[in-house]
Each structure stands twice: as structure tokens, then as C-alpha cells.
Amino acid sequence: MWRYVLKRLILLIPVMLGTILVVYFIMDRSDVDPARVMLGEAATEESIAELREELGLDDPFVVRYGRYLWDLIHGDMGESYTYRTPVFDQIMDRLPNTFLLAGSGVLLSILIGIPIGVIAAKKQYSLFDDVSMVFCLFGASAPAFWVGLVLVLVFSLAFPIFPASGMGKGVGGVLRSLVLPALTISFSGIATAARTTRSSMLEVIRQDYVDTARAKGTSEGKVTVRHMLRNALIPVITAIGLEFGVLLGGSVLTETVFAWPGIGRYVIESIKSKDIPSVLGCVVTLSILFTIVNLLVDLLYAFVDPRIKAQYKRAGRVRK
Amino acid sequence: MAFLEIKNLKAEYVTDEGVVHALNQVDLELVQGETLGLVGETGAGKTTLAKCIMGLLPQKTGKIRSGEIYYDGEDLLKKNPKEMQKIRGAHIAMIFQDPMTSLNPVLTVGEQIAEAVENHERCSKMKAMERAQEMLELVGIPAARSGEYPHQFSGGMKQRVVIAMALACNPRLLIADEPTTALDVTIQAQVLEMMRELKSKFQTSLLLITHDLGVVAQNCDRVAVIYAGEIVESGTVMDVFKRMQHPYTQGLFSSIPKIHEEVKRLVPIPGLMPDPTSLPEGCKFCTRCPHADGRCRTEEPLLYEISPGHQVRCFRCGKGRCEA
Numbered sequence: 001m002w003r004y005v006l007k008r009l010i011l012l013i014p015v016m017l018g019t020i021l022v023v024y025f026i027m028d029r030s031d032v033d034p035a036r037v038m039l040g041e042a043a044t045e046e047s048i049a050e051l052r053e054e055l056g057l058d059d060p061f062v063v064r065y066g067r068y069l070w071d072l073i074h075g076d077m078g079e080s081y082t083y084r085t086p087v088f089d090q091i092m093d094r095l096p097n098t099f100l101l102a103g104s105g106v107l108l109s110i111l112i113g114i115p116i117g118v119i120a121a122k123k124q125y126s127l128f129d130d131v132s133m134v135f136c137l138f139g140a141s142a143p144a145f146w147v148g149l150v151l152v153l154v155f156s157l158a159f160p161i162f163p164a165s166g167m168g169k170g171v172g173g174v175l176r177s178l179v180l181p182a183l184t185i186s187f188s189g190i191a192t193a194a195r196t197t198r199s200s201m202l203e204v205i206r207q208d209y210v211d212t213a214r215a216k217g218t219s220e221g222k223v224t225v226r227h228m229l230r231n232a233l234i235p236v237i238t239a240i241g242l243e244f245g246v247l248l249g250g251s252v253l254t255e256t257v258f259a260w261p262g263i264g265r266y267v268i269e270s271i272k273s274k275d276i277p278s279v280l281g282c283v284v285t286l287s288i289l290f291t292i293v294n295l296l297v298d299l300l301y302a303f304v305d306p307r308i309k310a311q312y313k314r315a316g317r318v319r320k
Numbered sequence: 321m322a323f324l325e326i327k328n329l330k331a332e333y334v335t336d337e338g339v340v341h342a343l344n345q346v347d348l349e350l351v352q353g354e355t356l357g358l359v360g361e362t363g364a365g366k367t368t369l370a371k372c373i374m375g376l377l378p379q380k381t382g383k384i385r386s387g388e389i390y391y392d393g394e395d396l397l398k399k400n401p402k403e404m405q406k407i408r409g410a411h412i413a414m415i416f417q418d419p420m421t422s423l424n425p426v427l428t429v430g431e432q433i434a435e436a437v438e439n440h441e442r443c444s445k446m447k448a449m450e451r452a453q454e455m456l457e458l459v460g461i462p463a464a465r466s467g468e469y470p471h472q473f474s475g476g477m478k479q480r481v482v483i484a485m486a487l488a489c490n491p492r493l494l495i496a497d498e499p500t501t502a503l504d505v506t507i508q509a510q511v512l513e514m515m516r517e518l519k520s521k522f523q524t525s526l527l528l529i530t531h532d533l534g535v536v537a538q539n540c541d542r543v544a545v546i547y548a549g550e551i552v553e554s555g556t557v558m559d560v561f562k563r564m565q566h567p568y569t570q571g572l573f574s575s576i577p578k579i580h581e582e583v584k585r586l587v588p589i590p591g592l593m594p595d596p597t598s599l600p601e602g603c604k605f606c607t608r609c610p611h612a613d614g615r616c617r618t619e620e621p622l623l624y625e626i627s628p629g630h631q632v633r634c635f636r637c638g639k640g641r642c643e644a
Binding site: 208305307 | 488
């Protein structure tokens with residue numbers, strides 16, 4: 001099993017190299033001249049040429065890419081043009097906030113979405129089933145910025161319970177300001193989790209082993225959780241894992257609407273101010289996180305389904 | 321004395337395509353310690369009957385229209401879900417047809433057997449697991465394998481696990497729904513042999529559902545033949561195998577090869593079993609019966625007792641018309 005994990009981690013390296021190459025290439029092709037951005041509009045051609053020379057911007061692409069990689073390995077993502085501080089520090093400042101937001105979004109999806117899905121499946125074609133599925137369709141199709149604005153209108157303006165934007169101070173303040181963005185971000189997650197759980201439960205619900213469990217006198221609640229839900233969980237984990245990965249990088253809209261100091265907002269700011277090292281740093285960080293989350297999801301399967309664990313063990317075995 | 325008595329049981333499935341009359345007239349008795357074989361072709365209502373006894377008919381579609389199922393003098397159909405839950409597993413246990421699908425793939429076999437014990441006995445998880453391991457040893461699986469998952473066992477082994485699970489709480493009645501159909505012949509014999517041993521060891525009664533007459537002959541004390549949701553003939557194995565009276569039973573036996581006679585061609589029963597959504601009036605077998613006359617098509621025959629314990633649902637066996 002551990003051998004398999006190691007294999008997967010090693011495989012991450014070429015994936016990361018490829019991702020960074022693509023991102024670096026795209027940023028390189030943009031018509032932004034970093035020297036001009038750094039020196040401002042008033043700079044002379046000579047001073048710009050001088051700075052380009054100094055930054056090594058005139059070197060061939062491969063050399064610059066190699067240099068970026070070398071620095072990256074040492075934890076150096078360059079210096080932000082706007083803040084004049086290392087990009088790495090900027091990202092590390094914001095990453096916990098993004099994690100907090102994405103994490104609470106996923107937590108809400110799990111805590112609300114899965115029970116809705118389970119009940120809807122057990123009471124298929126009932127009123128609850130119909131209502132919750134309509135809600136899910138709505139949740140999956142409502143755009144985050146719109147949901148965010150509606151929540152602000154209701155809970156910040158009409159009934160000022162939660163702050164409309166920013167991040168509060170202290171644990172209580174943070175939690176209070178977290179409520180609205182987390183709800184916004186989890187809206188589609190709840191819908192996805194509920195729909196996946198429902199359809200996956202419906203497949204499991206008529207399996208023979210469910211009747212076997214009932215036949216030995218197991219209570220319906222235990223049958224539902226232990227025998228149905230555990231078997232129905234794999235697709236749900238996939239859906240929620242993907243959702244978490246997307247939320248890490250894709251909470252751009254929500255973070256912008258609520259002025260949440262996370263990575264998503266930092267990317268937008270950096271793009272606006274043509275701050276290339278920051279954009280690059282953010283995209284690289286997010287893609288690393290995304291691949292790691294995917295790996296974790298794959299590993300989580302093994303804990304839910306012993307058959308997958310057996311597969312992993314086989315895949316990890318060294319061929320002789 | 322019969323401890324399980326089914327009287328006049330009628331059950332149906334209400335579906336969008338119509339009402340499926342799965343059980344129309346079932347009367348059965350089971351005496352402590354005996355093995356009753358329930359024989360019939362696919363769709364005759366064998367599994368439905370088993371699910372009625374267990375109280376496991378599908379909630380939405382399955383409906384019991386009338387009848388009683390007495391267990392120890394109490395009507396199981398009048399019990400609430402909580403009471404039935406206590407009976408299932410502890411008093412009446414069931415083995416399902418396909419061992420490949422009747423075990424939960426994500427729990428170890430030990431956990432699954434221990435769950436049956438935990439459901440009915442106040443004991444610690446450790447004790448339940450110990451009992452599960454004992455049961456595994458009883459069915460011929462080393463206790464050390466209790467931590468393995470169903471996918472690590474072969475079909476025959478899985479059926480052993482299922483049997484261990486069913487017997488874990490020492491039930492008085494075991495319902496085995498085609499327990500060997502999904503297994504190959506050599507394994508069938510092993511599993512049946514083992515069930516016979518365990519049955520006498522635990523003094524369990526057995527309701528053995530099958531379509532295999534050979535299995536019945538080897539294992540059962542009494543046989544009931546079911547056709548289109550009705551018991552058409554019942555009696556001891558001798559009665560039914562040697563002195564069968566119902567034309568359907570006779571048809572069944574003439575459609576299996578006999579080892580002592582050289583037969584070029586088997587004689588199947590002509591026609592198909594009637595569609596359970598629109599059963600014929602009168603005798604359910606009249607459409608395929610070589611002896612059917614006008615009365616058979618309009619009037620439903622009763623179960624006539626032609627000798628003590630041997631009952632046949634056919635007018636020809638009614639008063640004075642029985643042929644020897």
C-alpha cells in the first residue's frame with residue numbers, strides 16, 4: 001500500500017513539470033513586459049533594457065524556465081511586482097484562508113448533502129425526494145456570485161446578522177464572517193453531493209446483501225448506514241474530492257464577492273496588476289494542491305472499499 | 321406439532337404494469353426438526369413465500385392480501401417492524417440464492433457474522449467476534465480468515481459464510497432459498513451435506529426452496545409443490561415422488577431424465593406457466609393440463625387429502641374420483 005503511495009507521489013513529478021511548463025509558457029507569451037511594469041510608465045527605454053538585462057529576461061525561454069524551476073525547488077517563487085515581497089510569503093499568508101473557506105464549504109456539502117441524498121433515495125418518489133431534487137438542480141445551476149449577492153442582501157442588509165465582506169478578527173469574528181461565503185461556496189457542493197449520494201444509494205438499495213442484513217435482524221438505521229451508505233460512498237467521495245479541488249482554486253468569484261483574503265482573490269488582483277510572478281506562483285501552488293487532493297481521494301477509496309485496497313497493493317508490488 | 325403454520329396466504333406485487341398475483345393460496349405446516357422442500361419452477365412464488373415469512377416483501381410494491389403465518393401460535397403478519405426485527409435472525413433465518421451477491425463487499429466476513437450475534441445477544445464486540453469465528457470453523461473455514469473480505473472467498477466458501485451467518489443465533493427455522501443453485505455440482509453436494517449436519521446438530525427446521533428434485537429427494541422429509549402461487553401437492557417425499565397425483569407433479573417428473581430407463585426424448589409439460597398478472601379462472605393449471613374439463617376452467621379445486629398427510633389440489637382427487 002505504502003509502495004503504491006510512493007509510486008503515485010513519484011508520478012506527481014512529471015505531472016507538475018508539465019503543468020508548470022504550460023503555465024510558464026502562457027505567461028511568457030503575454031505581451032506584458034515585467035521591466036516596464038516594475039519601472040512604471042515614466043521609465044526610459046535604456047533603464048528598461050538595463051533591468052531586462054539584470055533580470056535575465058532576454059535569455060532564451062529554456063534557460064528562464066530552468067531558472068524558475070531551480071528557484072521553485074528552493075521555495076523561491078520570485079518577488080511580487082506589486083508588493084515587492086516574496087510571492088511565496090504572500091501565498092502562504094493567504095493559503096490558510098482559502099483552505100478554511102474551501103474546507104468549510106466541503107464540510108457543509110458532506111454534512112447537508114449526504115443526508116439529503118440518503119433520505120431522498122430511501123423515500124424515492126416521495127415529496128421529500130421531489131423537493132430536494134428540485135433544490136439540487138437549482139443549487140447546481142445557480143452561479144456562486146449570484147447566490148453570494150442574494151445571501152448578502154438577505155443576511156447582511158435586510159437582517160444584519162453576518163458581515164457582508166472581509167474577514168473578522170478573533171475566532172468568533174472569523175467564524176461569523178465565514179458563514180456567508182461558506183454557504184455560498186457549498187451551495188453547488190451540497191447539490192452535487194446530494195444528487196450523487198441519491199443515485200448511488202438507489203443502485204445499492206436493492207442489492208441482495210441489504211436483504212441479507214435485514215434477514216439477520218439488523219435495524220433499518222444500521223442497514224442504511226453500514227450496508228447501504230458505505231457501499232454507495234465511492235462515487236460520492238469522487239464528487240466531493242473534485243469539488244474540494246475546484247473550491248481550492250475556483251473560489252475566485254466567492255472570494256471576490258466577499259472580499260475574502262484568499263488565493264482566488266490574490267490571483268485576480270495579480271492578473272489585473274500584471275504581476276506575473278504572483279500569478280505564476282498562485283497557479284503553480286493551486287495545481288500542486290489539486291493533484292495532491294486527487295491523490296488523497298484515490299487513497300480514501302482504499303479505506304472505504306477493501307477491493308480497491310487489494311488493487312493498490314497489487315499495483316504497488318515490485319515486478320520481478 | 322407444527323410450529324410454523326401458513327394459512328390461506330395471498331400476496332401480490334402492485335406494479336405499473338398491473339397486479340402480479342404471486343401467491344394465491346398457500347397453506348403449509350412445518351414441524352420442529354423436519355425439512356420441508358418447496359419445489360416449483362421459476363416465478364411460481366417460492367421466493368415470495370420466503371420473503372412473506374421473513375417480513376421482507378418490498379415495502380412499496382409487495383402486499384399481503386390475506387392469510388396468516390403462525391409462528392409458535394402468534395401471527396407474524398400482525399407483528400410490528402420492531403418485533404419482526406427481533407424474530408429475524410434469532411428465530412427465523414434465511415439463506416439467499418446467490419452467495420456472490422448476498423455478502424456485503426466492504427465488511428469482513430467476521431464482522432458480518434458477528435453483526436448477527438450483536439443484533440440478538442447482549443454481548444461485547446469481542447464475544448460476538450469469537451462466536452463468529454466459532455461459526456466459521458463449524459462450516460469448515462479456518463477462524464483466521466474471519467478478517468478477510470468476501471472477494472477473497474470462492475462461491476462455495478461464500479455460501480458457507482452465509483450459512484454460518486444464518487445459524488449464528490441458533491434459529492429454530494432456516495429458510496434456504498435455492499442455496500445451491502449458483503454453485504457447481506461438487507460444491508453443491510458439500511454444502512448440502514454440511515447443511516444436513518448442522519441442521520441435526522442445532523435441531524433447526526429447514527424450509528428448502530429449490531427447483532431441483534434430486535436435492536429434495538436427498539434432503540427433505542416432506543415436499544410441497546407450488547405452481548402459480550398455489551400449493552398443488554404436498555406430502556412426504558415417498559408420497560410425492562412415488563404416488564404423485566397432481567398432473568403438474570406428474571409432468572415435472574416426466575420431464576427429468578431417469579437413470580434406469582432409456583428415454584430418447586424427455587416429455588416436457590406443454591405450454592408455459594400462466595402470466596401472474598392475468599391468471600386463468602378455475603384451476604391455475606387447466607391451460608396445460610391433459611385432464612382438464614369444463615369444471616376445471618370455472619371452479620377452483622381445493623386441497624384434497626387423499627391419504628394422511630398427502631394433499632392434492634385437483635378435482636380428480638376429490639371425493640370418489642381419485643385414481644389409484
